[in-house]
Amino acid sequence: MAQYTRVSGVVGLITLQNPPVNALSAVVRQGIVDKVETALSDPKVKSVVICGQNGNFCGGADIKEFGTKMFGPPLIPMIHSIEAANKPVVAAIEGSALGGGLELALGCHYRIAHSKARLGLPEVTLGLLPAAGGSQRLPRLIGVPAALNLITTGRHVTAAEALQLGIVDQVTDHNTVDAAVKFALSVAGRSLDARRISTYPCPRPSDLDALFEEVMQKVRQSARGAIAPVACVQAVRAAATLPYTQGMEREKELMATLFTSGQARAMQYIFFAQRAVGRWRMPSGASWDTSKPRPVTKAAVIGLGTMGRGIAVALARAGLSVVAVETQEKQLLEAKQAMSSMLERGAKRRGGVPALGLISYSQSIQAAADVDLVIEAVFEDMALKIEVFKQLTAVCKPGTLLCTNTSGLDVDQLASETPNPELVVGMHFFAPAHVMNLLEVVYGPRSSPQAVATAMQLGKKMGKASVAVGNCSGFVGNRMLKLYLEQASFLLEEGATPELVDRALEEFGFPMGVFRMSDLSGLDVGWRVRKAAGLAEPGEASGPSARIRKGYRYSPIGDLVCEQGRFGQKTGRGWYQYEKPGSRVARSDPWMHSFLEQYRARHGLVARSIDHQEVLERCLYSLINEGFRILEDGIAAGPEDIDVIYVFGYGWPRHRGGPMFYASMVGLAKVLERLEHYHQAHPDVPNLQPCSLLRRLVASGSPPVHMWREVRKKLHSQL
Ligand SMILES: CCCCCCCC/C=C\C/C=C/C(=O)SCCNC(=O)CCNC(=O)[C@H](O)C(C)(C)COP(=O)(O)OP(=O)(O)OC[C@H]1O[C@@H](n2cnc3c(N)ncnc32)[C@H](O)[C@@H]1OP(=O)(O)O
Numbered sequence: 001m002a003q004y005t006r007v008s009g010v011v012g013l014i015t016l017q018n019p020p021v022n023a024l025s026a027v028v029r030q031g032i033v034d035k036v037e038t039a040l041s042d043p044k045v046k047s048v049v050i051c052g053q054n055g056n057f058c059g060g061a062d063i064k065e066f067g068t069k070m071f072g073p074p075l076i077p078m079i080h081s082i083e084a085a086n087k088p089v090v091a092a093i094e095g096s097a098l099g100g101g102l103e104l105a106l107g108c109h110y111r112i113a114h115s116k117a118r119l120g121l122p123e124v125t126l127g128l129l130p131a132a133g134g135s136q137r138l139p140r141l142i143g144v145p146a147a148l149n150l151i152t153t154g155r156h157v158t159a160a161e162a163l164q165l166g167i168v169d170q171v172t173d174h175n176t177v178d179a180a181v182k183f184a185l186s187v188a189g190r191s192l193d194a195r196r197i198s199t200y201p202c203p204r205p206s207d208l209d210a211l212f213e214e215v216m217q218k219v220r221q222s223a224r225g226a227i228a229p230v231a232c233v234q235a236v237r238a239a240a241t242l243p244y245t246q247g248m249e250r251e252k253e254l255m256a257t258l259f260t261s262g263q264a265r266a267m268q269y270i271f272f273a274q275r276a277v278g279r280w281r282m283p284s285g286a287s288w289d290t291s292k293p294r295p296v297t298k299a300a301v302i303g304l305g306t307m308g309r310g311i312a313v314a315l316a317r318a319g320l321s322v323v324a325v326e327t328q329e330k331q332l333l334e335a336k337q338a339m340s341s342m343l344e345r346g347a348k349r350r351g352g353v354p355a356l357g358l359i360s361y362s363q364s365i366q367a368a369a370d371v372d373l374v375i376e377a378v379f380e381d382m383a384l385k386i387e388v389f390k391q392l393t394a395v396c397k398p399g400t401l402l403c404t405n406t407s408g409l410d411v412d413q414l415a416s417e418t419p420n421p422e423l424v425v426g427m428h429f430f431a432p433a434h435v436m437n438l439l440e441v442v443y444g445p446r447s448s449p450q451a452v453a454t455a456m457q458l459g460k461k462m463g464k465a466s467v468a469v470g471n472c473s474g475f476v477g478n479r480m481l482k483l484y485l486e487q488a489s490f491l492l493e494e495g496a497t498p499e500l501v502d503r504a505l506e507e508f509g510f511p512m513g514v515f516r517m518s519d520l521s522g523l524d525v526g527w528r529v530r531k532a533a534g535l536a537e538p539g540e541a542s543g544p545s546a547r548i549r550k551g552y553r554y555s556p557i558g559d560l561v562c563e564q565g566r567f568g569q570k571t572g573r574g575w576y577q578y579e580k581p582g583s584r585v586a587r588s589d590p591w592m593h594s595f596l597e598q599y600r601a602r603h604g605l606v607a608r609s610i611d612h613q614e615v616l617e618r619c620l621y622s623l624i625n626e627g628f629r630i631l632e633d634g635i636a637a638g639p640e641d642i643d644v645i646y647v648f649g650y651g652w653p654r655h656r657g658g659p660m661f662y663a664s665m666v667g668l669a670k671v672l673e674r675l676e677h678y679h680q681a682h683p684d685v686p687n688l689q690p691c692s693l694l695r696r697l698v699a700s701g702s703p704p705v706h707m708w709r710e711v712r713k714k715l716h717s718q719l
Contacts (some may be wrong), residue, residue: 003029003053004038010046011184012039013177021059024100026072028062031083032104033073039247040085046188047084049180050108052101057117058351060099063126063268066259075100075132076248079107083196085156088187092180093117093168098156102167103132106141109195111168112183113159114176119167122154123441126271127228127264127655131255133198135235136247140200142166144240148215151232160353162671170624198244211238225509226655229265262665265618266657272648273640273658280441280456280468283634286449293453294401300325300368301375302388304335307405308377310433313342315375316355317434318461323367324359336361342434358707365391368400373454375427377405385409386417393418403427408478408529411471412444422448425455428475431521438649439464444471465648470635477645479630480659484689485526488514490685491615492596493547497576497602497609499588504615509653515575515617516586516620517651518558519568523575527562536561552699553684556601622687624663625675625694631660631712632693639705661705668694668702 014035016022024032032050039048052058082104091097091105093113098120105111105119110319113119121138129135130151139147142165150157158379162168172179193199205665207210212233219229230253238250258264265609283288297320301312304326312324324339326332340356347354360367365388368374374387385404392402402424405413415421427440439459443452452468459466469476488501502513511675512520530536535549536559547554561574568574569584576586600607625640636642641657656662664672672690679688697708697714 001027002035004035006042006045007049007181009012009186010044010188011181012042012045012048013181014039014050016052016058018062019054020056021096022054022056022101023059023062023064024075024104025062025065025428029073029075029480033078036078036082036085036089040087042632045087047088047090047184049090049092049177049184050082050104051180051705052095053178055093055096056095056098057093058101059096060122061132063271066268067265076252078506079104079133080198083107083109083198085109086192087688088184088190088192088195090180090184090187092176093159094117094176096156099130099134100127100132101125103130103134103137106134106137106167106197109192109282110170110183110187112170112172112176112180113168115159115171115173116410117159117162117164117176118156119159120154120156121151122156124228124232125154125267125654127226127261127267129228129232129235129251129255131235131251131259133251135232135251136239136244136669138167138198139236139239140196140202141242142183143203144205144236145211147213147239148233148236151236152215152219152229159417178186184325199473200676202240204240208240212240221520223509223653223655224506224511225653227261227263228258228655231255233303263655266655266661266665269657269661270643270654273644273661274465274648276638276640277465277467277644278456278460280452281637282443282449282468283470284449288453288456291449291453293457294372294399294450296372296401296454296458297321298323298371299373299458301377302365302368302372302392303376303378304331304339305377305379306431307429307433308340308375309335309342310435311375311377311405311429312359313339313346313434314462314464315458316343316358317346318458318463320358320461322359323371324361325363325365325367326361327363327365329363330365332361341593346434365395368392369395370397371400373401373403373458375403377429380409380462382409382413385414389414389418389424393420399423401425401454403455405429405433406442408474410473411442412446415444415446421446423451425451425687426475427455427459428477436649437464438477438645440477440645440649441466441468442471442475442572443468459693465644467641467645468637469641469645470633472630472633472635476630476636476642477649478686479635480623480626480642480646481650483626484619485514485518486555486556486685487622487685489557490553490682491610491618492557493555493600493603494610495600496610497596497617500612501615501619504612505619508616508620509611509656511651515719519574519586520546520579520584522568522570523562524567525557526674527559535559536562540602547603548684552609552686553682557596558588559596560599618678620659621663621671621675621678624671625689625691626687627660627663628694628697629691631708632691632715636715638709660708664702664705668698672698 007013018028039045089108090110091108163171235251238247254283300323302325315322343354411426415424425447428440430436441455498515505513566573572578572581577589630636639660646652646658675690
């Protein structure tokens with residue numbers, strides 16, 4: 001709702017009230033319409049201020065209303081009536097003015113913002129466009145290039161940038177509502193002719209066509225297959241080329257297509273899923289609302305390889321004091337230099353001061369004596385990690401949380417080597433750790449809820465989507481990835497090329513296909529793991545057993561590629577070739593094609609034609625099937641956890657909502673049928689066998705994603 005009061009005798013103050021972000025629900029819209037009318041019809045009122053309750057202007061349209069039958073006054077005429085008012089209306093912006101919230105402010109005649117406020121039109125991140133006049137007013141106010149940037153990226157700007165761009169008229173460090181009321185008093189009675197943005201001509205850059213062409217290419221490239229960024233560009237083009245009313249018609253038309261699209265549903269699902277994963281629950285019943293995190297002000301990072309450096313930088317950026325420990329002197333010096341420049345570059349990009357002073361460096365683990373939490377990031381080797389944990393136990397003050405950064409080692413085994421296993425959790429960061437926004441917080445059976453709560457809170461503080469998951473080989477992300485990689489290799493054996501597989505996945509929306517991605521991460525990493533697991537055998541065996549391990553199909557192709565010293569980008573050769581070691585542009589490699597032909601010939605495999613659909617079904621459905629197993633095992637509490645992990649950590653296209661949501665969009669019955677089909681065709685691949693939770697869900701009529709937990713519970717209670 002909206003509250004109305006008169007202040008200073010002549011200013012009508014309308015306060016939006018809809019905690020926590022004052023979203024524009026039907027009730028709020030009705031409140032605004034009513035209170036604006038009250039203010040405009042009161043002869044004593046000379047000007048109006050609109051603000052939001054509890055230091056937050058407005059988080060935009062109420063996303064929960066989308067997909068439901070919408071009622072209440074629509075936004076467009078509501079904003080139009082504010083702009084058309086004959087008394088000045090001032091927006092007092094504190095906290096956030098986002099989406100419909102900023103569009104409301106753009107309908108006001110003036111905008112005053114607090115210095116800490118954030119403004120933006122993030123609709124594109126929800127699969128939409130700013131369709132309450134935002135796509136038409138913003139370019140008229142700040143010009144086409146700046147509006148295109150804001151609307152197609154959805155980025156939030158600070159009040160200082162908003163002032164510089166011309167979005168707001170004034171920034172204050174003091175009470176924003178007081179400043180706005182004072183301002184409203186000063187402009188009372190002034191002509192508003194020059195303050196209605198919809199009447200402004202849109203500034204047209206001379207190279208309009210070239211500009212739109214360039215931006216269109218950029219958005220098509222950065223979010224492959226996503227329709228909202230394209231519609232955003234089209235809407236801004238309408239602002240630049242059509243009169244306002246026709247532009248509004250175009251905005252409405254484009255929004256109508258987006259609003260009911262599967263992509264918008266997927267992106268809005270991810271918005272809520274990202275928040276839902278913060279409400280974690282362990283199988284023991286312990287959960288976010290019953291477990292209090294410990295305060296962490298000082299942390300240590302042990303081991304300053306690539307991961308350790310990124311983690312230490314992320315911690316310092318979050319404002320923690322960090323003790324960075326590396327026993328090798330040369331490595332320590334290198335790390336210090338690299339981390340300083342990471343911090344400096346980051347500060348330059350974001351604006352602000354690099355947190356150099358927050359990090360102290362040491363060669364001795366003793367330096368971790370007084371920290372609240374340690375993140376061990378040494379080499380991925382259990383014996384080494386056990387040794388480091390032993391030393392930490394002796395050095396650290398009682399109660400220090402011991403976290404291990406591992407991408408798949410057994411967290412419980414490590415915990416069992418310490419006298420206080422309840423203080424141990426896994427923190428699986430993704431490389432580069434100061435850039436990637438995902439963290440898997442891995443709890444073992446003995447991790448205390450408080451340790452989990454602390455790691456989750458720390459992840460959030462570092463700005464990462466943090467997901468609590470159970471302990472198993474590969475946790476959630478890598479456990480599923482293994483199946484995806486496996487199918488990709490099988491497809492090569494059967495006749496595909498790396499290019500064909502990658503093209504199919506990139507057209508689906510991944511920023512990189514599986515082979516280009518593997519070249520980037522380094523092929524030797526997986527090879528080492530396969531060797532340790534006794535899967536990769538030296539030299540090339542032939543005969544039927546060469547492609548069988550433990551009775552099941554295995555593809556040694558990746559091992560053979562590594563044996564050639566082809567580790568990907570770092571060696572200049574991998575699944576593709578590169579201009580030189582370290583180069584990033586992948587080029588087709590004739591060597592690889594003849595290698596694959598010879599390999600197939602040696603193993604008596606006849607290449608067949610493989611289409612994109614088969615690539616997608618085999619790679620994605622096997623990964624999804626493992627996702628269902630993970631749910632069945634209780635390693636992830638719900639499908640949202642898996643989807644957030646895949647969207648934030650593995651490049652799964654956001655507009656497809658994550659693998660589990662995607663499965664629900666495809667139809668669970670279809671996923672099941674295709675898995676059965678492929679399992680029949682490849683009985684030696686057990687992972688293609690549909691798991692029982694998937695079968696149970698289909699038998700229960702394929703309920704929507706949010707009901708899967710219930711079905712799983714029932715399945716468990718019957719086992
Ligand atoms: C046929 C055509 C039909 C046309 C119909 C047209 C209608 C639309 C017309 C115009 C277009 C306008 C569209 C929009 O405005 S879309 C919304 C744009 N706004 C956003 O994307 C902002 C989303 N919110 C945030 O980014 C953040 O919440 C924040 C920065 C505002 C605050 O962050 P923080 O303090 O970290 O809090 P949380 O994110 O945790 O949020 C708290 C709580 O609030 C819920 N919530 C946040 N924003 C909204 C919202 N806009 N609507 C509904 N609910 C919202 C959030 O989900 C959290 O709750 P929880 O999930 O229960 O935890």
